[in-house]
Amino acid sequence: MTISVRALFFAAYRDVVGSKEMRVDLPAGTTVSGLVSHLRGLGDPYSALPASPAIALNRTYVGESATLGDGDEVAFIPPVAGG
Amino acid sequence: MTISVRALFFAAYRDVVGSKEMRVDLPAGTTVSGLVSHLRGLGDPYSALPASPAIALNRTYVGESATLGDGDEVAFIPPVAGG
């Protein structure tokens, strides 16, 4: 079975990837770290993403071992600088 | 030789003494603690002043051993409560 997630890129990561959003199809059971590895394995420009970025899953920060589900929103969060 | 000072009373001390200001004649060389003793020795209501109040001499906090001069302004400062 396959799931489909939306990967979102912000700020410096958006500059790296060259787009703000992409759809990614993955095997069911893929974790956050699995998605990151998958993307980095696609080669340039994705290989320039960090191996272990901060990730928000459906708008909440999660660890690398969180499991993705169909329709999830997975945001790559560069170091934040609000205020 | 004699000096003359203005003693000022504020807030609770003004309530005790019943006036905001009095002129006091003292021997030259009298200290702050000498003035306090002198006033307390006058009897009611002055005897109700504390033995060791905070004192400002010419608008600056001083210790009990500060020496008074002619024309000085000596304020009896109850515990402060600004803000």
Add this chain to the structure above:
Amino acid sequence: MHARITADPIDPAAVLGRVGSERDGAALLFVGVVRNHDEGRAVAGMRYDTYEEMAADVLEAIAREAAERGTGADVAVVHRYGELSVGDVSVAIAVASPHRAESFDASRYVIEEIKKRLPVWKKERYVGGEAQWKDGVVPARPVEAEGS
């Protein structure tokens, strides 16, 4: 409690006006402003990007946490995004509480948590035309259960 992320200019007095009641003896308004220098470089302005939907949630969570610290405080916070010039307000935090210590504590909490976890990024524009993303803070990850 009030928390908002917005592209509109911020009126700090209006944010302050959102907090306080007759039980409160202290109110504190923090205002963050784009300044004309950073680490020795002359700054012309700042672009704030955000992950708006998530930022709204995080800002509200921060305000709620601040309000629930100590004996309770009333909290309002507004954070801006978009293109800002020197002197523009980037964030306003208003707090009111019965005693001053809680207001200082809650205000400081809100700004420090914003810096640690609000999904906002800033690109500094320098006098002369260059621009770069400002170094930020890696948000803490939730602790994961053993073996999960």
Add this chain to the structure above:
Amino acid sequence: MHARITADPIDPAAVLGRVGSERDGAALLFVGVVRNHDEGRAVAGMRYDTYEEMAADVLEAIAREAAERGTGADVAVVHRYGELSVGDVSVAIAVASPHRAESFDASRYVIEEIKKRLPVWKKERYVGGEAQWKDGVVPARPVEAEGS
């Protein structure tokens, strides 16, 4: 730097407007307000008495000391005296500085020093008519030279 003791109502926004320049990334406004309760009693209002000439000097010294802490801050403080009602502003302290830590530090310094040494006293009027001087803080005496 600006320090004033006054019988006139205080406009906190105007006090905030007195600080800040393009070098400043943070501004902080503290507002002290007469609250409707104190130590479990319902408060109707507060009378602030002061030793005005000395209070003006002390307030200015406090503001100067606050401005000179750390790497420097811009400070404005206004303290009121006279008859105040619940909700009236008794003190407003505005600080601006390049970074937020200095503003929090300077603001807190000003209000804590006011409580320790500004010659101001307050008589609390309770709902029901009774009134009493609020407990205060004994100002520290200067250290005296040995044998003087």
